[in-house]
Amino acid sequence: MAGTAGSARSGISLAEPRDFLALLKPRVMSLVVLTAITGLMMAPGSIDASLAVVAVLSIALGAGASGALNMWYDADIDAIMTRTAGRPVPAGRIEPRTALAFGLALSGLSVMVLGLAANWFSAALLAFTIFFYAVVYTMGLKRSTPQNIVIGGAAGAFPPMIGWAVVTGGVSLESAILFLIIFLWTPPHFWALSLFKMKDYGRAGIPMLPNVAGEAATRFQILLYSLILVPVGAAPFALGFAGPVYGVASIGLGAYFLWLAFATYRMPDADPKMLPAKKLFGFSILYLFALFVILLGEAIVARAGLL
Structure with a gap:
């Protein structure tokens, strides 16, 4: 180098x-x-x-x-x-x-x-x-x-x-909901990563939450944001601008997201493997991509006049 x-x-x-x-x-x-x-x-x-x-x-x-x-x-x-x-x-x-x-x-x-x-x-x-x-x-x-x-x-x-x-x-309530899904997804996604990359962030002097507030506080914040994210993730269906496929997927994917967030919350401090956090980080990427792929698919079908 x-x-x-x-x-x-x-x-x-x-x-x-x-x-x-x-x-x-x-x-x-x-x-x-x-x-x-x-x-x-x-x-x-x-x-x-x-x-x-x-x-x-x-x-x-x-x-x-x-x-x-x-x-x-x-x-x-x-x-x-x-x-x-x-x-x-x-x-x-x-x-x-x-x-x-x-x-x-x-x-x-x-x-x-x-x-x-x-x-x-x-x-x-x-x-x-x-x-x-x-x-x-x-x-x-x-x-x-x-x-x-x-x-x-x-x-x-x-x-x-x-x-x-x-x-x-311009913008609208619908676009604001899409904004909120990504906005609320970001903290649990990156804080899960920061849990098993604490040493990296510490060496670089970046005040990520685990380095400043500790692992327990970070795990609690991950769970808290996940509890808010999942209902917001289902909001496009609840508010009528997404279809039933999205509704079922957002509930199913959200339930598993919450399960992983709760598993991460229960993870002990200084866990050498941090498997729940790693699983949550990996699944969070799939979660967000899946929601928006389904929304896009439904929009394409609707514009094609098939719905």
Whole structure:
């Protein structure tokens, strides 16, 4: 790694296309794209297919820009954590100033294209999302408060609202519910991860909840947020803007989410394996993806006139 970093400092670029792709955080981007498309397809009103594609690509680029700016700013702590040490900037394959320029360029491009192609309200919402993630969360909250994930989770929850705004030019109760599902999902998802990555976060000096308040308090907060999340996850069906397939799935998946959250709550301190937390972290990803895939599927079927 030292040789790689030295090459970067000497001005020799070791970056490959996959390194710039990694800057975009493609796994996070995939969730952003899914939730944005879901909001777009569920929104009332029609939208041209080509416009929809341009809008989704703009939102994806905006998410990628946020990821690049995050990796630029967090290069110092990413180098300390085993989970992130291989990222392009701390590994020395991309210079920090290159990541910064890349992120800023994509930010401006994504917002401008979305505004010109769709409407400026959705573009402003995208710009605010990038700002919130890169500045409010990454630069402000992440290193200063154990509530970083709670407040910062809003950034990842905006994409379905942006997709909705692309079609309608505004937001609504339905899009707010989609926002809340992701917002409430974020704390139990990341706190489950932080339980078995405490040493990593501790070395990096990030005040994640287990490092500040302890494991027991974190497990209780995971259970508390899960108890709120699961009813909100079923709200689209209860409020009549999702179908019976979603209703059954949200209840079944939510019940298992709660079971894992309760198992995590009962997990003893300093559990060397932390299997319940690891299972909850893994299942939480499936839970969110499944809910939005089903919502998207029902929206597509409805738009096709099959419901």
